[in-house]
Amino acid sequence: MFSFSSRTRNYASADDKLTIKESWYLSKAVQFVALTAVVVIATSISVPLGVCLGGNDRCGRSEAHRPSNTSTSLPLLNDAAVAIPEAYPAATHPPLTEDANPLLFQAFEWYIPKDGKHWTRLTSILPQLQQIGIGAIWIPPPTKAATEGSIGYDVYDLWDLGEFDTHNRTATAMGNKSDLLDLAQVAHQWGVGIVIDAALNQRSGADYIQSCAITRLNPDNRLQPINPTKMADVWVGFNHTARGNHYSNKTWSCDDFTAVDYDASANNNGLFKINGHDNDFATDVSTDNGNFDYLLLADVAYDNPAVIEDVKTWGTWITGQLGASGFRMDAAKHISRSFMKNWISGVNSAIKTPFQNPPVVAEYWTTTLSELLGYVDEIGNAARVFDVPLLGQFAAIANGEASLTTMFQDSVVSTQPDSAVTLVGNHDTQLGQSSANLYVQDWFRPAAYAFILLRQEGTPCMFYGDVYGICDANGHCNKANHSESVGKLAIARTYFGYGQQHDYNSTDVSTVGWTRQGDEKHTGGLAVIMSIARTAPAPMTMNVGSEHAGESWIDILGNAKDAVVIDADGAAAFTSPPQGVSVFVSEVRWSNLSMPDWDFDIYG
Structure with missing residues (x-):
């Protein structure tokens, strides 16, 4: 692990020197007390990590009332639609890397402590990240999750950034909204962009049950029903009582979702298509399993005009709230490509200081190169994609299944480099996670980082776990084995690459x-x-x-x-x-x- 100490750093010019301690106190104008480089945190996680994946209580929600299953089509409130963006200062410390040499940093791993202090920790390390050449940090979903202790992908409310008392808590597992805005303020001072993880595919933790027409589908072929359509109780009612109409007055119900994973009437888990209005599966998604629109939880219907308007407005709103420099689009494989292209166009107009152009990277998880390039083409090159084929080659080399020459072929970076975001690992490739088959063995990680950081093609993304270490589900955190090597490689990119x-x-x-x-x-x-x-x-x-x-x-x-x-x-x-x-x-x-x-x- 490493930190930015108070000793002097050298800027591009030998005459432009400033100690970090001096710089930090100069930055107090952001209503922030000078942070120490070491933050004392809780040594264990008080609640289990997880998401709200089913069960007869749907995360303890009560079915005391069942409002109408008709989705609201009222216009969004003015305070969201015409919200004035937060005012962010110009960078006190300009980025070290040139525009042609960007460097992204994934600022979390799956098991980081969910103690509400992550935004504060990230704020404290911004000087260090800027020193090694990081141009932007990709933060976990900043929105309110259904489950306490969740990293954020089980989204309950996009509009709650840790501001409202919902699900028995105000802050998210990462911290409250004030902490998040402090992070954004200090990041702007250090010339480090904020890339928001936008989890738009699913919702969880509904406020109440609604009666919807559902059809059980074959999960291996979503075009094939296996039971007749019936009326059933489904957890899809969202009215966000604590937030009320602040920012958005949209409530959610049957027509706002394509499918769910739980039939509350029969107490059955499975894949259940909701039959309603404007909520068909999108056809411009992956064709795996017949149609791969549905991934998990309550799947958002991007055929519904009210849904589209709400989520588009949220995109420009949160861009202004954090002065965002870009987005990482979660589960892009499962979201309508036409919606994605349209949504990205909207946020592009709101981003004032893009990390790069395009300022969006889509998580389309496949090792099939033609599928990735086809996706980029179908969204009109509106986003880059993670180079999963290259990651697969790294894993194969580390396992003794391929030679080094495979790194130079059959990848996004070797075929269409301007569309590639290269990586050595992320939260999904951690051992025990969904893509652990693409884990790159420890001995090869420095070499893989040298490849993505020191070659001219692609935009590299460094992983938090390779710098600050990996924690486990019990809250025990191990230091990264190669943090010094990875940090030095980043510095080499910044000054010599x-x-x-x-x-x-x-x-x-x-x-x-x-x-x-x-x-x-x-x-x-x-x-x-x-x-x-x-x-x-x-x-x-x-x-x-x-x-x-x-x-x-x-x-x-x-x-x-x-x-x-x-x-x-x-x-x-x-x-x-x-x-x-x-x-x-x-x-x-x-x-x-x-x-x-x-x-x-x-x-x-």
Whole structure:
């Protein structure tokens, strides 16, 4: 783990130096007391992690009243539709990376403590994240979840950011709205964008039961009914009593959902299509299982005009509330593509400081390259996608099932790099989670990070767990094994990852390398060599440019102990450890950079 200590950091210019302690006190104008780099938190989770997935009480909701099952079509209230965005200051500390060299950071893992302090912790580490070149942080869903202790994907109310007393609590598991706005304020000061995780696909924790016409479907073929249609009690009534009409006056009922996972009348779990008005399954979704509109919980109907209007207005509203720089679209595989394209167009007009263009990344989870590229095309290139095929190749290499050369082919980044957000892991690939089959073994993670961070293609996304560690369901948190290496690779990207790229391969495909020659503004350059061989590979001669002749270059990861000297032609023989990676840069240039405190423990 590492933190941003109070020692001096070097900005792009040697004359532009400022201690973090001084900078932090200068930033007090954001009505925020200076935060320490270490936050003391609870050592255990007081409530279980989970979502409201079914059962006869639907998370303890009472069925004391059953309002009409007719969805409201009243217009949204003016305070949401014409809400004045929060005022955010210009960055006191401009981003270190260039627009052409963006770096995204997923600012959570699945088992972070759900103690209401996560927004505060993130605020405290913003100086450190900016130091290593992070341009934006992807935060977990900031909206109110149905379940206490949930990370947020079981959405109860999009319009509640930890402001209203619902489900026996006001704050979300991440913190209250005030904490969230503080995070956004400080992030803007540090020039770090906020990318919001938008979980638009499902709702959970309904306020009351409604009587709906439902048909049970075959979960393996959603086009095939397995029971006749009947009237049944279903948990789809949402009136958000505590919030009332604040921000939005829309209530939710049968016609606002396509399907649910629980028949309350029969006390049965399953997949139940709701037969109503304007709530058919979307046809422009994945065709897995016949039609993959339904994923879980109460599935939102994006054929319903009232739903569309409410969720579109929410998108522009929350953009203004947080001064958002972009969105991560959860479960994009299951949401109408025409709706997604239209929704993104709306938020684009509200985003004032986009992290990049387009400022949206869609979570379309498949290793099938053609399906991913087809999705990007069908939404008119309105969003990037996570490069799941590349992640699959990383996992295969780490498992001994593929060679290093597969990293350079059959991925989004190798085929359509401007559409690729590359990653080494996320919350879904953690062990025990839904995509753990794509977990990249620990020994290969530094090499995989070198690939996504130090090559010119794609937008890399670093994972919280690889920097601050992973917790378990019992609240025990382990430090990350490679936080220092991953942090140094990010710094190398920030200061050296520019210019022309040249690839090198060994004859036995067990070792690969590449160089970046720098550009007019970033003249340093770098050389990367990695190997999956179990014995030390032969040195690889690579050229970094004659302008570096006579320079001494070192491996910033410390795997190659000896420096190399660049010859008159700009070449040198670079070495890699077995099953490892080395990254070489100018020894003088690297020594002039200030390093964070790599031993920092965010849970302290």
